[in-house]
Amino acid sequence: MSESQTFAPLSGGCITDVKGWRAAGVACGIKKNGALDLALLVSDRPASCAGVFTTNRFQAAPVLYDREAILADPRGVRAVVANSGCANACTGPEGLEDAREMARLAGRATGVDTNRVLVMSTGVIGQRLPMRSVAHGVELAAAALSADGGHAAARAIMTTDTRPKEVAARLDIEGREVTVAGMAKGAGMISPNMATLLVAVATDASVAPGALDGIIRYAADRSFNCVTVDGDMSTNDTFLLLANGAAGGREISGPQSEGYQQLRDAVTYVATELAKMVAFDGEGATKHVTVHVTGARNRAEARQVAMTVAKSPLVKTAIYGKDANWGRIICAVGYSGVEVEPEAVDMWLGDLHLVHNGRPFQVDEVRASQILAETDVAITIALGMGDADVTVWTCDLSHEYVSINANYRT
Amino acid sequence: MSESQTFAPLSGGCITDVKGWRAAGVACGIKKNGALDLALLVSDRPASCAGVFTTNRFQAAPVLYDREAILADPRGVRAVVANSGCANACTGPEGLEDAREMARLAGRATGVDTNRVLVMSTGVIGQRLPMRSVAHGVELAAAALSADGGHAAARAIMTTDTRPKEVAARLDIEGREVTVAGMAKGAGMISPNMATLLVAVATDASVAPGALDGIIRYAADRSFNCVTVDGDMSTNDTFLLLANGAAGGREISGPQSEGYQQLRDAVTYVATELAKMVAFDGEGATKHVTVHVTGARNRAEARQVAMTVAKSPLVKTAIYGKDANWGRIICAVGYSGVEVEPEAVDMWLGDLHLVHNGRPFQVDEVRASQILAETDVAITIALGMGDADVTVWTCDLSHEYVSINANYRT
Incomplete structure (x- = not known):
């Protein structure tokens, strides 16, 4: 508090x-x-x-x-x-x-x-x-x-x-x-x-x-x-x-x-x-995922980047599979529609600094696995373009999500 | 031909x-x-x-x-x-x-x-x-x-x-x-x-x-x-x-x-x-899904509606589950960002006319199940606003999609 x-x-x-x-x-x-x-x-x-x-x-x-x-x-x-x-x-x-x-x-x-x-x-x-x-x-x-x-x-x-x-x-x-x-x-x-x-x-x-x-x-x-x-x-x-x-x-x-x-x-x-x-409590969720975006030009762009990452089926399934496939996160940042500068982008999974200036940095797979073994997973993306930030919340995409929604009415 | x-x-x-x-x-x-x-x-x-x-x-x-x-x-x-x-x-x-x-x-x-x-x-x-x-x-x-x-x-x-x-x-x-x-x-x-x-x-x-x-x-x-x-x-x-x-x-x-x-x-x-x-051949696909949108004001809007339906996880999981949950299709049309007129919208699953003027029409669950039992599933949405049309292709969202992408690098 x-x-x-x-x-x-x-x-x-x-x-x-x-x-x-x-x-x-x-x-x-x-x-x-x-x-x-x-x-x-x-x-x-x-x-x-x-x-x-x-x-x-x-x-x-x-x-x-x-x-x-x-x-x-x-x-x-x-x-x-x-x-x-x-x-x-x-x-x-x-x-x-x-x-x-x-x-x-x-x-x-x-x-x-x-x-x-x-x-x-x-x-x-x-x-x-x-x-x-x-x-x-x-x-x-x-x-x-x-x-x-x-x-x-x-x-x-x-x-x-x-x-x-x-x-x-x-x-x-x-x-x-x-x-x-x-x-x-x-x-x-x-x-x-x-x-x-x-x-x-x-x-x-x-x-x-x-x-x-x-x-x-x-x-x-x-x-x-x-x-x-x-x-x-x-x-x-x-x-x-x-x-x-x-x-x-x-x-x-x-x-x-x-x-x-x-x-x-x-x-x-x-x-x-x-x-x-x-x-x-998202359908089938096994993970609580928090996406922080900082350094955006404005709040709307920060949200657009964060929501694109939070909605990506590939990011969500990777987190479900405890796979630190950070390339999928960076890829989603890239197709968010916001004109990010790739070489200004940093990214963290928890406290692990995976991407610096748009390129792989401290890619420690053992540490990444430990972070993904927790229920709460935080992704931080620094765009390096301004001082607006936003936090969005989501969950992973699991087999159970598919089961719930394939059989919703039956 | x-x-x-x-x-x-x-x-x-x-x-x-x-x-x-x-x-x-x-x-x-x-x-x-x-x-x-x-x-x-x-x-x-x-x-x-x-x-x-x-x-x-x-x-x-x-x-x-x-x-x-x-x-x-x-x-x-x-x-x-x-x-x-x-x-x-x-x-x-x-x-x-x-x-x-x-x-x-x-x-x-x-x-x-x-x-x-x-x-x-x-x-x-x-x-x-x-x-x-x-x-x-x-x-x-x-x-x-x-x-x-x-x-x-x-x-x-x-x-x-x-x-x-x-x-x-x-x-x-x-x-x-x-x-x-x-x-x-x-x-x-x-x-x-x-x-x-x-x-x-x-x-x-x-x-x-x-x-x-x-x-x-x-x-x-x-x-x-x-x-x-x-x-x-x-x-x-x-x-x-x-x-x-x-x-x-x-x-x-x-x-x-x-x-x-x-x-x-x-x-x-x-x-x-x-x-x-x-x-x-989409990852984990069990169904070939074709979405036709007709009666749009222009091709861009037709594509936006069709792609929104084709991307919806809820539509895709329903098709995987062979559940004729057409409300999810109509819902996706509604949030596509295109200013559709709900009361002008018709929708078909195969040849089954499910929605007429934005409301349930020939909702025949038995026939719908037969249509969804086939590998090829066609969804047609008539917007009633113009004469532009588009066809897009996608697949369903299955347990196998989650398995493939949870374990992609391992």
């Missing part, structure tokens, strides 16, 4: 550690295997909301629905209902009606106006939501809502995830305890662009929608937009940030407000930790 | 079916397993030459060498020496000197001026060429040169390829028999951009360098630039087109010359068939 960090991670925390939120996760038969598949989050008072969404041209019905709902009333959100097992994507006007009905059912069950309910869905594309199961699930979830239901809700949005993803932090703003906590799901079809996966982050700070929008974009850019599993961008990526003001205190209205930067840092921390969990 | 096709495929043909060319393929110990690893092609007279090369910023030494040699004398090429097992990439000035020395050795062994020898290398990046083995190989190959050595040469450039790739065609230009024949290697790190892999195509037509340049660019755009295995673009991609005039007849000086279009079509045919062989 850096000295300037003005929040504290909250170990074992979940979204219901944020004041004023109750949650539940239930099983209602959308997934064939009987696992939890419907989550409900309810705030005891209206929350400001900002969202970032997939840039895929095929936008799932819940994405279309939420965009409109937030625009219509960015201060009035009371609940989020989410399901796994069916993405409600490529389902046309009927799918949009299903999303609306899902909100209506959740509103009725929790005594909240339909317009104040957001929806999220994840799972197979091109199938209609089984609305009878959804209706049943909403009833069950409304009855199960509790102030410690956050963990169950986080489990209920999982698909091929092997574990739930929850992060929480506490901070002090003008003498009041503020909590930021979130949950995410995602393990495949991961290559977000200005948005990602399914993520809900809540805070009990009081924040105006415009300020919240600035915070979510800053956080998304440094977290979910810096992870990739397979380079496939989903139709359903949704990241919601909700602030219900239950902690009391003055509203944070913009960047100049007391607490703005502190809250932004805490939200970015929560989002970044969730993003890393997503990358490191 | 279409009626307008004015050439005939030459079954079982190889590069030495072109008049005036001799070739050899030998084993000289660059590959540890004792397989053929050095190829030599020699023309009995100077040949015009055009090349297209990788756009990777890290260009291998042979690429740098050939670019210069062709510029210096585009009418004087007499020989090409190629090795597999070592890419001579990321090897700095010493690597460039090794490429020069390889040309020098081949020139001396065949009695040809060094400046008239081109070089190609493929294999592991970042290692120096074992020059003692190369010298030995060049001697062996020069002694083995023969008018039916084309098949051995094609074998000597293989790396993870499971079979050699050779295509030949015959045509008649102004009453003279002209042959076009080529060989290619490539199975992984395949995502060319204005060039590809290692490819040598020779013809005994007489062609000016400028006309040859037009022909190679036309052919590359419709062949090697339309295949992908894994989206990784190599440091070594090289496509050489050589015309030695041994068939006699007037020189083809430009598009208006008699025989230009005919020759261009024959070269495009040879290149396209080689490209398909590369895609369908």
Whole structure:
């Protein structure tokens, strides 16, 4: 933790550690295997909301629905209902009606106006939501809502995830305890662009929608937009940030407000930790891979180089095979589309300096094997062109990835 | 064969079916397993030459060498020496000197001026060429040169390829028999951009360098630039087109010359068939996948959509798993970066019309399974926006791909 960090991670925390939120996760038969598949989050008072969404041209019905709902009333959100097992994507006007009905059912069950309910869905594309199961699930979830239901809700949005993803932090703003906590799901079809996966982050700070929008974009850019599993961008990526003001205190209205930067840092921390969990729980992952790019002319180019390396099937399979085939990394840097100067490029695997000025340097195969035997693998690429840098997170490409995705629907 | 096709495929043909060319393929110990690893092609007279090369910023030494040699004398090429097992990439000035020395050795062994020898290398990046083995190989190959050595040469450039790739065609230009024949290697790190892999195509037509340049660019755009295995673009991609005039007849000086279009079509045919062989011999491939995109606003957008689908790990693993998960195809169309109109998109798997106007249509799972049980799988995407179309070729993503690339150097 850096000295300037003005929040504290909250170990074992979940979204219901944020004041004023109750949650539940239930099983209602959308997934064939009987696992939890419907989550409900309810705030005891209206929350400001900002969202970032997939840039895929095929936008799932819940994405279309939420965009409109937030625009219509960015201060009035009371609940989020989410399901796994069916993405409600490529389902046309009927799918949009299903999303609306899902909100209506959740509103009725929790005594909240339909317009104040957001929806999220994840799972197979091109199938209609089984609305009878959804209706049943909403009833069950409304009855199960509790102030410690956050963990169950986080489990209920999982698909091929092997574990739930929850992060929480506490901070002090003008003498009041503020909590930021979130949950995410995602393990495949991961290559977000200005948005990602399914993520809900809540805070009990009081924040105006415009300020919240600035915070979510800053956080998304440094977290979910810096992870990739397979380079496939989903139709359903949704990241919601909700602030219900239950902690009391003055509203944070913009960047100049007391607490703005502190809250932004805490939200970015929560989002970044969730993003890393997503990358490191990538389908079939056996390795946590971190790619640092330094010395770029600007942040966009740094990210482009880092993401090209992080997405390369050849780099990912080499890491899976514990093969220090650094030529594949340099090759990916070269085809990233950024005009790098080969003779200015340095590269490290962990602390092993493999490439200096574009040429092999301390190529110590024994040491390289030791580094690749660890679960956490760091690749650092110094471009020697400027002072912008970026960090992205990914995983390796294993036999298990192929198995999971060859048999996803069966 | 279409009626307008004015050439005939030459079954079982190889590069030495072109008049005036001799070739050899030998084993000289660059590959540890004792397989053929050095190829030599020699023309009995100077040949015009055009090349297209990788756009990777890290260009291998042979690429740098050939670019210069062709510029210096585009009418004087007499020989090409190629090795597999070592890419001579990321090897700095010493690597460039090794490429020069390889040309020098081949020139001396065949009695040809060094400046008239081109070089190609493929294999592991970042290692120096074992020059003692190369010298030995060049001697062996020069002694083995023969008018039916084309098949051995094609074998000597293989790396993870499971079979050699050779295509030949015959045509008649102004009453003279002209042959076009080529060989290619490539199975992984395949995502060319204005060039590809290692490819040598020779013809005994007489062609000016400028006309040859037009022909190679036309052919590359419709062949090697339309295949992908894994989206990784190599440091070594090289496509050489050589015309030695041994068939006699007037020189083809430009598009208006008699025989230009005919020759261009024959070269495009040879290149396209080689490209398909590369895609369908993709590392670990169990399926030949053809992606047709129609109704695009222009060819570039058609290609972008087709390549995005062809590169998607989720589409490729679904095809491997014989899972008609068409939602993944539509999803990839959506994130291709082309501004498609979802409600105008149709999609077919073989002849099964799965998506109409962006929504599920004749989703017949039984028929879909039958289609996916075949080796050849065709995906057609109609964008409904214009009249440009493109076809690209790829393969599926299998457990075997991961095995090959996790253990490539061991």
